[in-house]
Structures are given as structure tokens and as C-alpha cells.
Amino acid sequence: MHLKSLTLKGFKSFAQPTTFRFEPGVTCIVGPNGSGKSNVVDALAWVMGEQGAKNLRGGSMADVIFAGTSTRGPLGRAEVVLTIDNADGALPIEYSEVAISRTLFRDGRSEYAINGDAVRLLDVQELLSDSGLGREMHVIVGQGQLDAVLRATPEERRGFIEEAAGILKHRRRRERTLRKLEAMQANLTRLTDLKDELQ
Numbered sequence: 001m002h003l004k005s006l007t008l009k010g011f012k013s014f015a016q017p018t019t020f021r022f023e024p025g026v027t028c029i030v031g032p033n034g035s036g037k038s039n040v041v042d043a044l045a046w047v048m049g050e051q052g053a054k055n056l057r058g059g060s061m062a063d064v065i066f067a068g069t070s071t072r073g074p075l076g077r078a079e080v081v082l083t084i085d086n087a088d089g090a091l092p093i094e095y096s097e098v099a100i101s102r103t104l105f106r107d108g109r110s111e112y113a114i115n116g117d118a119v120r121l122l123d124v125q126e127l128l129s130d131s132g133l134g135r136e137m138h139v140i141v142g143q144g145q146l147d148a149v150l151r152a153t154p155e156e157r158r159g160f161i162e163e164a165a166g167i168l169k170h171r172r173r174r175e176r177t178l179r180k181l182e183a184m185q186a187n188l189t190r191l192t193d194l195k196d197e198l199q
């Protein structure tokens with residue numbers, strides 16, 4: 001599995017649709033300060049489901065949409081498409097190439113798609129969760145983050161290892177199931193109360 005390309009349309013400083021093609025091996029993106037190098041990394045995290053505006057260096061999620069410059073007006077939506085070569089079947093899906101896309105509109109509407117089919121954020125997260133990519137990923141190490149890893153508490157370090165080992169996915173599923181069970185229990189209690197009142 002390797003990342004094949006990343007397309008940004010209206011994402012942060014990339015008003016003009018821009019595609020980065022990656023070959024297997026090391027890719028370097030170079031450019032002057034403020035030219036948008038970190039925005040490319042932000043786009044990668046965003047398309048894989050990042051939900052924290054702060055992690056994307058913004059105040060709110062709408063900050064990822066091109067805000068305009070002195071020569072160009074703001075845009076109404078941001079879109080990022082990540083294409084992954086899945087010839088080795090590392091991702092649990094029957095396609096040798098997988099295109100994940102995420103779109104955010106100014107009115108707050110948000111869309112995700114896998115190979116053109118509309119999906120939920122959860123589907124994207126599940127698809128990526130065994131690949132080492134995805135929500136609480138540690139494959140993207142931002143400026144200053146090495147320091148954070150070195151200073152991590154034992155609990156945080158355990159989190160890194162659990163994510164790498166693919167345990168977090170099961171922990172999240174367990175939490176979701178427990179929440180559903182709690183809701184069921186509350187419904188059951190309410191029904192029992194109603195039944196008692198009727199008798």
C-alpha cells in the first residue's frame with residue numbers, strides 16, 4: 001500500500017485545484033516559509049477524518065476553506081481527495097485503488113466518499129484503522145510533535161502503541177457498544193416503569 005496522490009481544491013491556501021503525485025519511496029515538499037507545505041500535511045490528515053480544528057492549526061473547521069486573498073474571493077467549499085494504491089490488499093476493500101474524498105461546505109455540510117460512493121466518517125475511519133493511517137494516527141509527525149512524544153506520559157505512550165497494534169479500533173467499538181447497551185438499559189427501565197403504572 002502506498003499513497004498515490006493527493007488533490008486539494010479550495011483547501012486552505014490551495015484555491016486552484018492542485019494534485020501531488022507520490023511515487024513509492026521518499027517525497028519531499030520544499031518551498032519558502034508560508035508557501036503552504038504544512039497545509040498539504042493538514043489536507044492529508046483532514047481527508048483521513050481529522051475532526052479537531054486545532055490539530056489543523058485553525059480556530060474552527062470552516063478555516064480549512066480558502067478564505068480569499070487581495071486578488072481572489074473566498075470559496076464556498078474545500079475538497080480533498082486521497083488516492084491510495086491498494087494492489088497488495090492492505091486495505092480491507094475489493095479495489096486495487098482507493099480514492100477517499102472529503103468535502104466541507106461553508107454552511108457546515110460535510111461529505112465523505114470512498115471511490116465515489118457517499119459514506120459516513122465512521123466508514124472512512126474503519127477502512128483506515130488497521131492500516132496505521134486514520135483518526136489518532138501517529139504517522140503524521142508535525143513540527144514540535146517529536147518533543148511531545150518524548151515527553152508523553154506512560155498512558156499516552158501506551159496509546160501510541162495500542163494504535164500501532166490496531167487495538168484502539170476494538171476499544172472504540174467496545175465503547176460504542178457499551179453506549180448502545182446503556183441506552184437500551186434506560187429504555188428497558190422506562191418500559192418497566194410504564195408497565196408497572198398500567199398494572
Ligand code: ATP
Nearest residue numbers: 012013033034035036037038039063064065066067
Ligand atoms: P513554514 O515553512 O513557515 O512552516 P509552510 O510552507 O508550512 O510555512 P503553511 O503554514 O502551510 O506554510 O501555509 C500558511 C499559509 O496558508 C499562510 O499564508 C496562510 O495565510 C495560508 N492559509 C491558511 N489557511 C488559509 C485559508 N483558509 N485560506 C487562504 N489561505 C490560507
